[in-house]
Amino acid sequence: MLEISDYSPALSDECVALERVCPQGERFRLSFRRPTFHARAATYERWGLVVGREGGRLVATCAYALRPAILHGETRTTAFGFDLRVHPDLRQRGIAGRMTRAVIERATPQGADLFYTQVVGDNRAMFGVCRSLRMTLAGGYRTLVWPVFRRRGARAAPETTPAQIHDAYVRAEGPFDFHPIPGPAPAGHVVSLTTGAAGCSLWSNEALLAEVVERVPPAYRAARLALAAPPLRWLPLPRVPAPGEALRSWFVYDLHAADGHAARALLEHVNDRALASGIGYCYVVVSGEPSWWPELRAAAPPLLSPIIPYSLLMTDLRGPLRVPARMCVDARDL
Ligand SMILES: CC(C)(COP(=O)(O)OP(=O)(O)OC[C@H]1O[C@@H](n2cnc3c(N)ncnc32)[C@H](O)[C@@H]1OP(=O)(O)O)[C@@H](O)C(=O)NCCC(=O)NCCS
Structure with a gap:
């Protein structure tokens, strides 16, 4: 019972x-x-x-x-x-x-x-x-997994508040038929960034709900072994996490951009910030089919950047x- x-x-x-x-x-x-x-x-x-x-x-x-x-x-x-x-x-x-x-x-x-x-x-x-x-x-929606493993040398983006980014996101990408109203900056909020032509907020679940890898698909297991052995280990390539490893990741949300070029430039800056903070993956949250999506998708590291649907x-x-x-x-x- x-x-x-x-x-x-x-x-x-x-x-x-x-x-x-x-x-x-x-x-x-x-x-x-x-x-x-x-x-x-x-x-x-x-x-x-x-x-x-x-x-x-x-x-x-x-x-x-x-x-x-x-x-x-x-x-x-x-x-x-x-x-x-x-x-x-x-x-x-x-x-x-x-x-x-x-x-x-x-x-x-x-x-x-x-x-x-x-x-x-x-x-x-x-x-x-x-x-x-x-x-x-x-x-x-879906998330694009963006492995962080090398500097992109992007121009810095000024910081702003999550509320400003959210408003700009809704103006640029909305209106939405279903829109949960955000509270104050969520626990785990890292930073909000704007370049004028693009903006986003970064969020980490590390202190609340860190993700631990239990199993990856066979192709990724094979890639992990190949990438960990010479000569590939000497090259700046993404790595695949091992079972038992806690993922250090950031979610990139409220991402909006005037075009693909602006989205890509912002993500490259996020990449460099993530690298400097020891973050291994960024999950870019995408709802619908924004105009900047094809260029951003193409800019993601070609290896090991799956799209995860929710x-x-x-x-x-x-x-x-x-x-x-x-x-x-x-x-x-x-
Ligand atoms: C998802 C989970 C909570 C389901 O628990 P559960 O008690 O087995 O589910 P229920 O017995 O209430 O099943 C409800 C329905 O789902 C179906 N179902 C449950 N598990 C299934 C499976 N593995 N494959 C296909 N159908 C399944 C059942 O057959 C049932 O359908 P029916 O009413 O038509 O017979 C459980 O598998 C779990 O804890 N998974 C790990 C954690 C998780 O994924 N949580 C959800 C996060 S969003």
């Missing part, structure tokens, strides 16, 4: 131990390291977490954040669901579905009338959960969902 109850910080270690046996993804398998289990949820102003126990043992978690978002021009109170974990011994018995329903039951009396989550491209189990909950595939899944708790054509991505949801 699954018993669902509210989380308290005293359960953090048990939840972190559960997460350790629940890596995510199939081609690229990642687990997470975090200071406390609720550290990520606590980046939102309003949040909740539930845990599931069977026979006294903690076997499941699910978190939600309550936040305003604009859907088709109307401000709604949304519940964003995340940190869903079910112990591998107890999968495919409906526990994830029950945990998600428990979260929706808690969020609804607090005003939530829209529920959404984000799923990485190859997480079949999570797509199964969303299908069985009758959630609608409502678009998504899907937005949604349920309108008021009735049938009008699917948003284009979404704005909030750094805290990444």
Whole structure:
């Protein structure tokens, strides 16, 4: 019998131990390291977490954040669901579905009338959960993995505030049909940069949710061995992380640019900053088909820069969902 109850910080270690046996993804398998289990949820102003126990043992978690978002021009109170974990011994018995329903039951009396989550491209189990909950595939975004391994010699970009970058992003790339309203600078915000012709903000999840590599696809394993051996190891080439390695990465979000040249120049500057800070990868968040995308894609190091798709899944708790054509991505949801 699954018993669902509210989380308290005293359960953090048990939840972190559960997460350790629940890596995510199939081609690229990642687990997470975090200071406390609720550290990520606590980046939102309003949040909740539930845990599931069977026979006294903690076997499941699910978190939600309550936040305003604009859907088709109307401000709604949304519940964003995340940190869903079910112990591998107890999968495919409906526990994830029950945990998600428990979260929706808690969020609804607090005003939530829209529920959404984000799923990485190859997480079949999570797509199964969303299908069985009758959630609608409502678009998504992708990240371009930009390995940082050599200086690009780019011109510096002046610093600005994340709010200014976000406004410029919405003016340049918007309007968006689904737009979670960002709070103050998110925990983990590194810096916001503008060149006039392009701008972006950088965010790091290192202190909240560091990603640890569990497995990479066979082609990448082969590349890791080849790149680690002479003569390739003597050349300035990207490296492939080894299992057990924590990734040092930055997310590049709210990226906007007048054209491909401006986007590329800004990314090259971000690359040089990342290199100087010991960051190994930048994940460039791209929603839709901005005009600068083909040139930026072409400028990414040709080796080992995959594009990772993320899907937005949604349920309108008021009735049938009008699917948003284009979404704005909030750094805290990444
Ligand atoms: C994703 C996860 C939470 C699913 O937990 P679960 O308790 O096994 O899911 P449920 O039993 O509630 O399954 C719900 C539906 O998904 C389907 N499903 C679950 N796992 C599946 C899989 N591996 N492949 C295909 N379908 C799957 C089930 O068949 C069920 O469909 P049905 O209702 O039509 O029968 C679990 O696999 C997990 O913890 N994975 C690692 C962490 C993770 O990826 N979290 C999600 C982050 S977004």
